[in-house]
Amino acid sequence: MSDGLLLSVLERLLxxxxxxxxxxxxxASRAALLTIGRVAVDVAHRNAGLDDDEVSDGNVIRFPDRGPAR
Structure with missing residues (x-):
């Protein structure tokens, strides 16, 4: 995601x-952050050379849930 696009998303949220x-x-901000995260993951998969069929829960690194942010 380009800096300009990210800036326009943040301006719209405000x-x-x-x-x-x-x-x-x-x-709205939760939905926007989820969308930004999904785009970032898609870009990471493409940069890693993975096709959509090669991406599955089996090759995703899970991090422990630390509970709600404080």
């Missing part, structure tokens, strides 16, 4: 926060 309030902003 606009949503002002327009919709805190609760809607939290939902």
């Amino acid at each position: 606009q949503l926060r002002v327009a919709l309030g805190e609760e809607a902003f939290e939902r």
Whole structure:
């Protein structure tokens, strides 16, 4: 994801926060972060030379859940 695209996503999230309030902003920001994460994972797979059929839960490194952020 380019810096310009990331900046425009963050600017839009701030606009949503002002327009919709805190609760809607939290939902929108979670959805945006999930999307950014999925794109980053897809790019990492492509950079590693993996095809979609080569990517599975079997070759994903799982990190221990440390519970909710504080």
